[in-house]
Amino acid sequence: MYLLSNLFSKLQTAQRLQKTDVKVPWSTATLRFIKLLKRQHLIRQYYVQDDKNIAIECYPNTLTQIRQISKSKKRIYIPAKRIGTLGQKGHIIVLSTSYGLLTAQEARILNVGGEILCEIY
Known part of the structure; x- marks a missing residue:
């Protein structure tokens, strides 16, 4: 981390x-x-x-903000069923899953949950 x-x-x-x-x-x-x-x-x-x-x-001005969600003392996990409720339009949520690092959109397609690492604006 x-x-x-x-x-x-x-x-x-x-x-x-x-x-x-x-x-x-x-x-x-x-x-x-x-x-x-x-x-x-x-x-x-x-x-x-x-x-x-x-x-x-x-690229210039693409990663304006990266917000870390899970931290070493407090890890945040989400099941596959709740991934559809994550994030706002234009944000990318990164998950650590059994398939490796995936975006919330990729995890939703594969129907896997995992630890929410960060949100990219």
Whole structure:
């Protein structure tokens, strides 16, 4: 969780400063989250650099806010039946499921629940 919150902070700071390039420490969790962002067309590209860092090229003004929902002391889970009630139009909810990291829309299609990690505006 610490690595993801670090990633959220770095991405939001880069967006506020209107930077398009961000470097974050490599981990399996951060790489999976970055792949999800790429799949949703929220980042332009990413590169794994020597197994220690990941360089991310962002689109300007796409990740205006990332709000962490589950935290290390309080984890929030949602069953598959309630996923249809999540989020507002234009927001992306990220879930950690048995299928990996999915958006709420993907989880609804696969009919799986999981831990709500964050909401992206």
